[in-house]
Amino acid sequence: MPAPLGLPFLLQAIATIGVGGAVGYKAQKDLQPVIKELKNSPEDMGSSELKMLRALLLPNQALASEVKESITFKKDNNEKINQNSKKNLPLNTGPKKTKPPKKPNQIEELAKDVVLEKITEKITEPKEKINTPPILGVSSQEGGKQIKDITAGISAQKDVVPSLLEQGKLANPIRSFFEKDDGVVNYKIGDTIGAYGGDVERSLDIEANVKNDFNLDNFSEIIKNRAKEFDQDAVFVAESAPYSKANTVGFNLDFGSNLNIADALKVSEKISDTVELDGFTFKVKNLDTSGSSIYLPQVERDMEMTKKVMDKYKTTDQINLAGYMMPDGKMLNFSRNGNVRDTEHRRIGLTTHPGEGEISFGPMYDFMNKTGAIRLAGNSNRLYAEISSKPSTSQIRKLVDEYNQNRDRYDSLIIGLAMPKEEGAIGQVKPETAIDLSKAIYRLPNEAFIEINGEKANANDIYKKFQASEVIGKTFTGIRQLNIPEFSNLSAQEAVEKIINLGDNMSKIIEETGIKTLDKPRTKSYNLKLFKKGKDY
Amino acid sequence: MATLKEVYDLLKEKQKNGENIGMFGESYIDMIENEDKKEDKTTKEVDVSFVKNKDETN
Numbered sequence: 001m002p003a004p005l006g007l008p009f010l011l012q013a014i015a016t017i018g019v020g021g022a023v024g025y026k027a028q029k030d031l032q033p034v035i036k037e038l039k040n041s042p043e044d045m046g047s048s049e050l051k052m053l054r055a056l057l058l059p060n061q062a063l064a065s066e067v068k069e070s071i072t073f074k075k076d077n078n079e080k081i082n083q084n085s086k087k088n089l090p091l092n093t094g095p096k097k098t099k100p101p102k103k104p105n106q107i108e109e110l111a112k113d114v115v116l117e118k119i120t121e122k123i124t125e126p127k128e129k130i131n132t133p134p135i136l137g138v139s140s141q142e143g144g145k146q147i148k149d150i151t152a153g154i155s156a157q158k159d160v161v162p163s164l165l166e167q168g169k170l171a172n173p174i175r176s177f178f179e180k181d182d183g184v185v186n187y188k189i190g191d192t193i194g195a196y197g198g199d200v201e202r203s204l205d206i207e208a209n210v211k212n213d214f215n216l217d218n219f220s221e222i223i224k225n226r227a228k229e230f231d232q233d234a235v236f237v238a239e240s241a242p243y244s245k246a247n248t249v250g251f252n253l254d255f256g257s258n259l260n261i262a263d264a265l266k267v268s269e270k271i272s273d274t275v276e277l278d279g280f281t282f283k284v285k286n287l288d289t290s291g292s293s294i295y296l297p298q299v300e301r302d303m304e305m306t307k308k309v310m311d312k313y314k315t316t317d318q319i320n321l322a323g324y325m326m327p328d329g330k331m332l333n334f335s336r337n338g339n340v341r342d343t344e345h346r347r348i349g350l351t352t353h354p355g356e357g358e359i360s361f362g363p364m365y366d367f368m369n370k371t372g373a374i375r376l377a378g379n380s381n382r383l384y385a386e387i388s389s390k391p392s393t394s395q396i397r398k399l400v401d402e403y404n405q406n407r408d409r410y411d412s413l414i415i416g417l418a419m420p421k422e423e424g425a426i427g428q429v430k431p432e433t434a435i436d437l438s439k440a441i442y443r444l445p446n447e448a449f450i451e452i453n454g455e456k457a458n459a460n461d462i463y464k465k466f467q468a469s470e471v472i473g474k475t476f477t478g479i480r481q482l483n484i485p486e487f488s489n490l491s492a493q494e495a496v497e498k499i500i501n502l503g504d505n506m507s508k509i510i511e512e513t514g515i516k517t518l519d520k521p522r523t524k525s526y527n528l529k530l531f532k533k534g535k536d537y
Numbered sequence: 538m539a540t541l542k543e544v545y546d547l548l549k550e551k552q553k554n555g556e557n558i559g560m561f562g563e564s565y566i567d568m569i570e571n572e573d574k575k576e577d578k579t580t581k582e583v584d585v586s587f588v589k590n591k592d593e594t595n
Contacts, residue, residue, distance in 0.1 A: 174585075185580050206585040216583065223585055232587045240582040243541045243569055251561055411580055454580025492539035496547045496562070503559020521560050523568035524582075525541060 170230055174206060177222045183214035185411040185453065186382065209412065209453040214239075220529060224537040231533075238528040246525035253506070254478040254518040256468055264288070264475040267513045271477070271506070287476045289447055292417045294390050294469065301327070302370035305352050309371070312351045319378035319402050324348065325385070327372040329394040340379045365418060378402065381411045387449075388418040390466060393459075400459040403452070413457050415450035461519070468518050477515065545569040 171189050178184045187208035216239050227235040238248070257264060289295070309324075309332060316322050316333035323334030323345050334343040349356055349363030356363050367373060368388040374395050377384040383403050385391075403413040450462050490498065510517065531537060548562050558566075 206583075208583045209580045210583055212579070212581055214581070214583070219583065227587055230587075235585065235587045238582075238584045240578075243545075243572055246541055249541065249565065249568070251564065253560075407579060453582070454578040490539055492543035492547050495539050495544045496551070496558075499544070499548070499561050499565060500551075500557070500559045503561040503563075504557075506560065517560075520567075521564040523561065523564040525568060526582075526584075 170226060171206075173222055173226065177219060178208060181210075181214070181219075183211040185209040185211065210239075216529070220531065224531050227531065227533070228537040234530060234532045236528055236530040238526040240524055241527040243525040246527050248526050248528045250524050250526055251502075252478065252522040252524065254476055255510075255515045256518050257475050257477070257513075257515045259475050259515070264477055267509070267515050268477055270509050270513065287447055287478065289417055289449065289469075289476065292447070292449075294387065294417060294466070299369055299389075301372060305367065306371045309348065309351055309367070309373075319376060319383070322376045322378065324368075324373040325376055325395055325398060327392040327395060329392075329398045331376065332373075341377070345375050368418075374399075378410075381409065383410045383413045384416065385414070386416045386418055391415070393463060396462050396466075397459050400457045400462065403457050407456070411454060413450070413452045414448050415462070417447050417449045465518060468516075476518070541569070 175187075175189060178187045185208075187206065189206050216237065220237055223235050223237055226232075238250075243249075255267075257267070259267065306326065310326075310330070313323075313332040313334070315330050316335070317331070319325075319331060321333050321335035321338070321341055322331035323341055323343060324332045326332070332348075334341045334345070334347075336342055346361060346364050348367050349360070352367045353363035364375070365388050368375060368386075372389055372392060372395075374391060375386040377386075383399065385395075385399055399413065399415070403410050450465065509515070545566060548558050548566055551558050552562070552566065
């Protein structure tokens with residue numbers, strides 16, 4: 001017997017409150033001029049004020065990656081030696097939006113959402129050394145079980161914009177829960193700042209991938225506690241579920257475009273308005289990969305450099321021992337102990353760029369660009385590959401095979417793009433800067449261009465997405481979640497009409513804006529629980 | 538109240554009758570029809586949204 005689509009409480013709540021934890025707060029007065037300015041000129045994402053704001057808000061992707069990079073695995077999987085370093089301030093990904101169903105035209109999310117990415121292996125010292133807020137997790141389980149990842153949106157806001165410390169306070173118990181719970185594969189907690197009806201609004205959103213035996217009730221208690229402490233009116237938790245056990249659905253849709261990020265934001269607005277008409281609630285995420293080197297003219301392969309590294313390093317068939325995968329699929333052995341990769345990726349520079357040291361990341365990226373090598377991190381439960389040029393079909397196939405054939409070992413597959421931006425840059429990066437990977441001192445921030453969690457990967461789909469990126473462009477806007485609270489009060493007939501209308505409206509947007517879909521929409525079914533103040537906490 | 542299955546049945550009927558069910562309608566049908574074929578996922582997703590009552594007087 002299918003579960004009812006009923007979300008009566010949710011609908012009731014949604015009718016009177018904003019959704020997504022990001023609605024309606026007063027701003028600190030001194031931030032208002034900045035927001036006003038941004039509203040008038042959204043492309044001015046690189047203003048010093050906003051940079052400062054971001055600097056205050058955001059932990060650093062690059063920092064987390066740097067930390068990860070600095071980790072050296074020892075013979076025993078459980079023993080990890082960490083080095084810590086912290087460097088430049090974070091770079092953003094695109095904005096993310098949570099749309100309340102009421103007063104749509106009051107809502108403008110102008111600032112980019114910050115996606116805190118992170119990584120993780122179990123490290124201890126870096127936690128104390130890093131001067132980043134507690135929102136960011138950098139930890140993992142023993143036994144090679146890697147955890148953590150991050151994206152963003154909560155709100156702890158009342159009369160003033162919450163400080164990063166407050167955001168951390170709000171997020172910390174949740175993060176702690178995730179880190180202690182073996183059922184958590186990875187999670188994303190992000191810090192979002194935007195302007196809503198003239199008010200600065202700051203929130204956190206939480207997404208996690210968990211094992212099937214994850215206890216949602218236990219987690220819900222943590223969430224309710226947070227909602228109570230921060231005086232939230234309601235909170236809902238949704239877990240993906242088979243349709244027979246689900247009570248609502250969500251839609252995913254990825255777009256690609258050649259738009260700059262400011263115009264992409266406008267498209268996001270249109271999409272949100274379209275969906276608004278149907279009364280749906282949802283999130284939009286923008287991922288600006290325009291600075292990525294996969295869009296730059298690909299350099300001719302440096303065969304001499306390739307030979308040099310092939311002579312220096314032995315090859316391996318074990319991805320957990322490998323540091324890089326060459327375009328033909330051969331993998332360079334970066335393991336001295338034979339158990340795990342225990343050699344820093346940057347050491348490749350000693351071979352390819354002798355005399356330039358092994359600290360800077362520039363030689364590493366130069367090597368990757370000139371040879372087409374992919375940087376690998378496959379010694380945990382997440383198979384991670386970083387690219388700085390377009391991957392070959394052999395590389396994609398090999399990654400997918402490795403992941404698919406070892407599903408008991410990997411919970412996710414991520415192909416990240418190096419984002420060669422200027423340090424601290426927020427806006428689009430000029431090609432001359434972007435291409436200059438070879439001068440990168442620090443590990444570059446990266447975006448998860450491909451992310452597969454808990455399900456089989458399809459090499460053709462991945463390949464198609466890279467192909468699409470060549471044709472369609474650089475800025476991707478994705479609807480990642482589309483809850484349909486109206487389902488609770490809708491008849492089946494009404495629900496069908498909504499779904500059809502939504503599709504029609506979306507088609508119009510696509511036609512009007514020229515934005516292209518990267519793939520067909522995907523529908524997922526969710527079991528959603530709503531908790532309300534006064535009733536549940 | 539509608540169930541996911543009921544919504545599916547109606548969409549399917551419209552599709553059979555040649556009516557336009559839109560991109561999301563088609564996606565919806567795919568979700569239901571492909572669920573049984575899917576290899577079991579080893580993970581599931583959890584999303585949390587906090588909801589703050591907007592003070593309409595402000």
